[in-house]
Amino acid sequence: MPLSDQTLTRAEELIARYPQPRSALLPILFLLQAEDGYVSPAGVAQAAQLLGLTKAEVGAVATFYTMFRRRPVGKYLVSVCKTLPCQLRGSREIAAAVAERLEVPLGGTDASGMVTVEEVECLAACDGAPVVQVNTENYERLTTEEALALLEALLRDEVPPPTFAADGSVTEPSTAGLHWRLAGLGDPPAALAGTAAASASTADDEGPGFQGGAPVDQGSGEGR
Amino acid sequence: MTEQVKVLTSRWGDNRAHEIDRFTKLDGYASLDAAFAKGPEDLVQLIKDSGLRGRGGAGFPTGMKWGFLAKGTGKPTYLVVNADESEPGTFKDMELLERDPHALVEGVIVSSYAIGCRTAFIYLRGECGWPGRRLQAAIDAAYDRRLLGRDIKGSGFDLDLVLHRGAGAYICGEETALLSSLEGQRGQPKLRPPFPAVEGLYRAPTTVNNVETIATVPWIMRKGVDWFRSMGSEKSPGPKLFSVSGDVSNPGNFEFPLGVPAREVIMGAAGGMLDGKALKAWTPGGSSTPMLTGDHLDTPMDFEGIQAAGSLLGTAAVMVLSEDVCVVRACLNFTEFYAHESCGKCTPCREGTDWMRKILGRLETGQGRPDDMDTLADICDSIFGRSFCALGDGATSPIVSALKFFRDEFNEHVSGGGCPFPGARVAVGAH
Numbered sequence: 272m273p274l275s276d277q278t279l280t281r282a283e284e285l286i287a288r289y290p291q292p293r294s295a296l297l298p299i300l301f302l303l304q305a306e307d308g309y310v311s312p313a314g315v316a317q318a319a320q321l322l323g324l325t326k327a328e329v330g331a332v333a334t335f336y337t338m339f340r341r342r343p344v345g346k347y348l349v350s351v352c353k354t355l356p357c358q359l360r361g362s363r364e365i366a367a368a369v370a371e372r373l374e375v376p377l378g379g380t381d382a383s384g385m386v387t388v389e390e391v392e393c394l395a396a397c398d399g400a401p402v403v404q405v406n407t408e409n410y411e412r413l414t415t416e417e418a419l420a421l422l423e424a425l426l427r428d429e430v431p432p433p434t435f436a437a438d439g440s441v442t443e444p445s446t447a448g449l450h451w452r453l454a455g456l457g458d459p460p461a462a463l464a465g466t467a468a469a470s471a472s473t474a475d476d477e478g479p480g481f482q483g484g485a486p487v488d489q490g491s492g493e494g495r
Numbered sequence: 496m497t498e499q500v501k502v503l504t505s506r507w508g509d510n511r512a513h514e515i516d517r518f519t520k521l522d523g524y525a526s527l528d529a530a531f532a533k534g535p536e537d538l539v540q541l542i543k544d545s546g547l548r549g550r551g552g553a554g555f556p557t558g559m560k561w562g563f564l565a566k567g568t569g570k571p572t573y574l575v576v577n578a579d580e581s582e583p584g585t586f587k588d589m590e591l592l593e594r595d596p597h598a599l600v601e602g603v604i605v606s607s608y609a610i611g612c613r614t615a616f617i618y619l620r621g622e623c624g625w626p627g628r629r630l631q632a633a634i635d636a637a638y639d640r641r642l643l644g645r646d647i648k649g650s651g652f653d654l655d656l657v658l659h660r661g662a663g664a665y666i667c668g669e670e671t672a673l674l675s676s677l678e679g680q681r682g683q684p685k686l687r688p689p690f691p692a693v694e695g696l697y698r699a700p701t702t703v704n705n706v707e708t709i710a711t712v713p714w715i716m717r718k719g720v721d722w723f724r725s726m727g728s729e730k731s732p733g734p735k736l737f738s739v740s741g742d743v744s745n746p747g748n749f750e751f752p753l754g755v756p757a758r759e760v761i762m763g764a765a766g767g768m769l770d771g772k773a774l775k776a777w778t779p780g781g782s783s784t785p786m787l788t789g790d791h792l793d794t795p796m797d798f799e800g801i802q803a804a805g806s807l808l809g810t811a812a813v814m815v816l817s818e819d820v821c822v823v824r825a826c827l828n829f830t831e832f833y834a835h836e837s838c839g840k841c842t843p844c845r846e847g848t849d850w851m852r853k854i855l856g857r858l859e860t861g862q863g864r865p866d867d868m869d870t871l872a873d874i875c876d877s878i879f880g881r882s883f884c885a886l887g888d889g890a891t892s893p894i895v896s897a898l899k900f901f902r903d904e905f906n907e908h909v910s911g912g913g914c915p916f917p918g919a920r921v922a923v924g925a926h
Contacts, residue, residue, distance in 0.1 A: 288657060290571070290614065291697055296679030297662050322679070335681040335838075337663030338621050350622070354583045355782070355828045356740040356814055392665065392832050393583040394622055397740035397814070398747045407624035433625075435593070438510055440625040453621055453660045457631070 273317040274306055281456055282321055288455070292322050296332055298454040300339050305450035305463060308343035337391070338453075345380045345387035346445045347425045350404040351418075354393035362401035365418040366390045372422055386425050387446075399434065406449045408433040408442040497755040499764060500726060502714055502734040503707065504750045507594040513629050515636040518597040524642060526713035530605040531650040538609035538716065545715045545723045546732040551577055551668075551705030552780065552809045554731075554798045557712075560702055561610050563692035570699035574612040575677065576603060578619040578630075578706045579661050579668040582781035583832060584812035587736035588706035590748050592619075592626035595710075596633035600656065602709035604642065605716055607654050610702060614655045618673050621660045631658055665836035669884050670703040672838065683840045684884040707736055727753035731797035731808075739765035741815035742772060754800065758792040761815055772817035776900065780809020782829040783889025785896035786816075806896070821916040822901045823908055826893045827855040833890035844887035847878040851894060858905065861913030868905050872898055 274282060282302055285295040299321060303314035310333045319329045333339045351357075351366040366377060369388045373381040380387040396402045399411025403418055410421060411434040424431050433440045443449040444464045451459035506512035506521050518524070530538055543558030564572055576599065580588040592599060599617070607615050619627055634656055637643045645653045659677055666672045667682040674696050676682035695701025711733065715723050724732045731753040737760050740746045745766030751759070761767070761777065768774055776786040779796065785806040787794070794804045801808045816825060834848040851874055854867050875891035882888065898905065907915050 291678065293679035294659075294677060297660070297676070300662070301660070332679065332681055335664065335683075336661075339662055353828075354832060355825060356584060356746075358828060359741055359816075359820065391622065391663075392835060393581055393585075395580045395586045395589045395620065397584055397586050397738065397812075400740060400746070404622070404624075407622050409625070435625060438593070439513070439629070440593075441628070443624065449624070452628075453662075455658060455660065 273311070273313045274303065278302065278306060279321075281454075285455065286321070293324070296322060296324075296329065297336070298456075300329075300333055301450045301454040302456070304340060304344075305447050305454065305459070308447065309340040343380070343384070344446050345385050346428075346447075347386045347430075348404075348406055348446050348449070349386055349388045349422065349425070350391045350394070350407070351388070352392070352394045352396075352400070352402040352404075353390040354397075356397040357393075357400040357402055360400040360412075361415065362403075365401055365403060365413065365415050368415050368419055369422055372419060381426070383426070385428065386422065405430065405433070406443040406446055408440055410434055497751055497759050500734045500750050500752055502726075502750065503591060503595075503598070503710055503736060504748070506598070507590070512595050513593075513597070513633065515597060515633070515640060518595070522717075523597050524601050524604075526601060526605050526717040527642070527648055527650075529716050530608055531648065531652065535609050535611055538605070541720060542609070542712065542715060545720045546730070547708065547711060547715060547723070548731060548798065549705055550707035550711070550735065550810070552582065552783075552807075554808060557704065557708055560692065560704070561606075563690065564610055564702060565693045565700040568700060570697075571614065572610055572612050573696045573699060573701040574603065574607050574610060574615040574709075575674065575696060575701060575703045576615070576617040576706060576709055577668060577670065577673055577703050578617050578626075579665075579673060580623075580706070580810075581620060581665045581668055582783060582810050582812060583829065584738060584740055584778060584781045584814040585810040586738045586740070586812075587748050587810070589620075589623055589626045591706060591710060591736070592623075592630050596626070596629040597637070598710045598713070599630065599706055600633050600637050600643070602712045603656055604637075604647065604654060606704070606709055606712050608650075608652050609712075613653055614657070616657050616659050616677060616696075618659050618661060618667070618677055621662045627658070627660065634658055664838070665832075666838040666884075666886055669886065672884070673703060674701065681838075683838045686883075728795070728797050728799070730799055735796075735811055737764075737796070737811045737813060739813045739815065741777075741813075742769045742774075742817035742820070743767065743815050744769050751796070753797040754795040756792070757787075757794050757796055757813070760796060760813060761792065765813070765815070768815070768817055772819065774815065775818045775820060776816045776822065776825075776897075778809075778812065778814045778893075779804075779806050781812040781889075782814070782832065783807075783885070783892050784809040785892045786900065787896075788900050806892075819916065821859075821914055822897045822904050823855060823858050823914065824916070826897050827852065827859055829893045830855055830890065833886065837886060837890075841883035841887070843878045844882040844884075844890065847874050847882075847887065848890050850874055851890070855894075858908045859914050861908075863909040863913075865909055867909065868898060868902060 447463040448459035511517040547557045548554040671685040672682045691701040743765040749764040834852045
């Protein structure tokens with residue numbers, strides 16, 4: 272379902288923030304993702320209408336960026352860094368163990384819709400290798416056992432404190448809330464603390480892709 | 496022995512420095528009075544005289560970049576801060592934003608005043624939660640204290656600052672791709688000229704500067720050119736953040752004057768090699784800069800010194816690899832990164848990175864052919880200088896340098912039917 276009337280007002284606030292309306296496209300895609308759990312075909316159409324673009328233009332942008340999803344994402348997004356400094360400290364084993372526990376391929380969401388696991392490129396925290404993020408908050412220098420314990424907590428809908436909690440780092444309680452914040456609208460409304468995604472999914476690249484005139488990418492599996 | 500310095504890191508030890516009152520007590524926002532007392536042209540000249548060079552990788556003189564901004568176009572001038580930190584091994588800007596976010600806001604205000612910008616943007620990586628939250632809170636606090644908005648401190652100078660999140664694309668660290676992304680387009684680079692200084696954001700004069708660069712500006716405005724030039728070398732003056740990661744005992748960010756010998760960064764500040772292993776290779780400035788070896792540890796880490804050693808200072812992201820890291824696997828890991836992040840616009844980079852990924856993969860798994868090393872070198876030659884932007888050039892750096900220093904190890908992968916490092920610590924992995 273696309274944006275409610277209430278959220279539409281916030282989208283217009285985003286558009287007014289920029290000298291040219293189209294600059295609000297990435298923020299609006301995050302906002303759509305906050306409400307739908309992914310960038311849905313209906314969301315693409317709505318963004319196009321809001322900004323006076325074609326659906327193809329919006330789809331071309333949405334497919335370029337890895338953070339825009341083509342299938343509903345879990346309540347918790349577990350991102351494991353796969354770049355060299357993290358691999359030297361065991362990140363690949365962590366990613367594999369998490370995926371195995373969830374019984375999904377990397378990029379997939381567990382059957383309860385609670386957790387999505389993915390491997391990502393360098394997260395700019397290489398001194399904390401291996402770096403795992405939950406909803407973009409860092410959990411650093413984890414062993415595989417600690418990462419699995421973190422995962423079990425998330426599956427119970429509990430969020431352990433991130434590495435720098437004592438310094439003020441806070442993990443966003445849901446991907447919906449995270450995407451709202453990434454849109455640039457500050458603290459998310461309480462309702463977006465949210466529930467798990469409606470259904471389980473396989474890896475993102477097996478998703479239906481955007482429909483309604485937007486191009487589907489070439490199946491690199493990386494959301495580009 | 497080169498002492499570490501405390502300039503950009505001076506407030507990092509204070510766990511309340513992110514709060515505006517605390518920041519102000521620690522001389523934060525003090526550069527505003529110093530800046531507003533001068534004319535904008537004088538400030539641009541001051542930054543030119545300081546010799547400050549961009550901290551985002553290319554090392555272009557900041558004052559000169561500002562001086563190129565087109566005047567009298569009838570269009571606004573924009574400052575866009577590149578906070579899309581994602582060069583593998585680089586983690587300096589994020590820690591700066593976590594520990595001292597107002598330092599960037601202060602830099603944006605005085606830099607905007609110098610170049611005549613009334614609306615500035617910070618393009619921040621989407622994947623970085625805590626730094627983003629800290630930065631937004633700092634911007635909000637600065638608005639509350641009327642340090643942003645209209646008539647800042649009675650100077651008559653107005654400035655709005657917008658924090659804009661990226662959505663997962665390394666290429667958006669390239670300045671023209673960043674501007675495309677900020678305009679709501681796919682983040683693909685554009686042909687230069689026209690350079691952003693003439694036609695940048697919304698085809699208006701624009702300067703794109705790195706977080707560390709902009710955070711350095713207030714210090715120069717407050718403490719002057721002589722103070723700044725008392726650190727570093729003639730052509731590479733000032734303090735610099737070095738991000739050290741990989742096989743060292745004490746990875747982290749360390750601030751040194753430019754020109755510090757690599758040995759003091761790796762073996763000194765970063766605690767030396769992990770578990771007493773031998774050093775095999777290191778990058779001076781991220782995966783896009785050619786690897787160096789233990790023979791290069793006395794190289795001064797400034798733009799000229801590292802270039803003379805055959806590499807580039809880049810973002811000063813020092814990744815350290817010990818003797819038990821397979822260099823073919825390390826190249827494969829980096830090449831997977833470039834193949835993933837290539838934006839697809841130009842053929843040499845799009846196709847070349849993928850071919851290199853496949854060849855490195857087959858070398859690693861025992862399917863390598865005797866001519867694979869020549870093929871890799873040939874592909875690198877077809878990418879370097881022939882791709883649309885620097886991403887393609889960067890993709891060749893690990894491979895060209897690894898072939899230069901470790902060609903025997905590549906050969907062993909062919910003659911021995913696979914990787915000679917049974918317990919190699921980098922996974923072979925296709926996506």
